[in-house]
């Protein structure tokens with residue numbers, strides 16, 4: 147199993163594109179396409195489509211084939227089968243909320259970069275031991291917030307995090323100010339009610355605000 151240099155560099159390049167990665171859940175492909183365009187137009191081109199609904203893979207595939215200028219990852223990757231299905235649908239990176247030993251093996255061997263989730267120092271050490279340089283910190287707020295990540299910097303200086311879970315426009319700067327944070331993830335830029343209403347201009351406005359946040 148390997149987090150290769152090539153995939154690590156690819157992941158670094160993806161995460162450097164924007165300070166915020168919208169975490170998205172879709173019930174149909176059409177709203178996925180419209181939301182992706184709205185977020186891109188607001189300056190957030192890197193998107194995580196969660197595999198939580200029956201239509202999520204269809205939505206991911208539709209975004210990949212119909213929306214220019216975005217980089218799509220699959221989120222809520224929990225099992226080996228999700229890894230294969232997401233890649234077949236066109237996912238350019240994979241994100242999980244946590245890891246099992248089977249998922250670390252499948253994710254790190256995948257042809258696209260894998261951003262595994264961790265919430266503790268021990269989990270972070272297990273990833274570092276396998277050569278990972280990036281992890282999602284989930285659920286960021288409940289797990290200890292910026293103070294927890296700041297404390298991990300001294301013992302694990304080579305691991306960089308994407309805090310997600312309870313992150314919003316107000317608290318994102320305190321995460322983004324940390325040396326070991328590259329970007330944050332969150333659903334606040336594409337809330338379910340705006341997607342349901344088809345308020346694409348509203349989503350673009352939220353994205354525009356978020357895209358101005360400064361990553362280090």
Ligand SMILES: O=C(O)C(=O)C[C@H](O)[C@H](O)COP(=O)(O)O
Pocket residue numbers: 169196221222223241242243263284310311312313331332333334
């Ligand atoms: O589905 C996954 O893979 C997850 O890890 C969960 C998501 O990242 C959070 O649900 C986003 O958190 P909020 O921004 O607080 O809504």
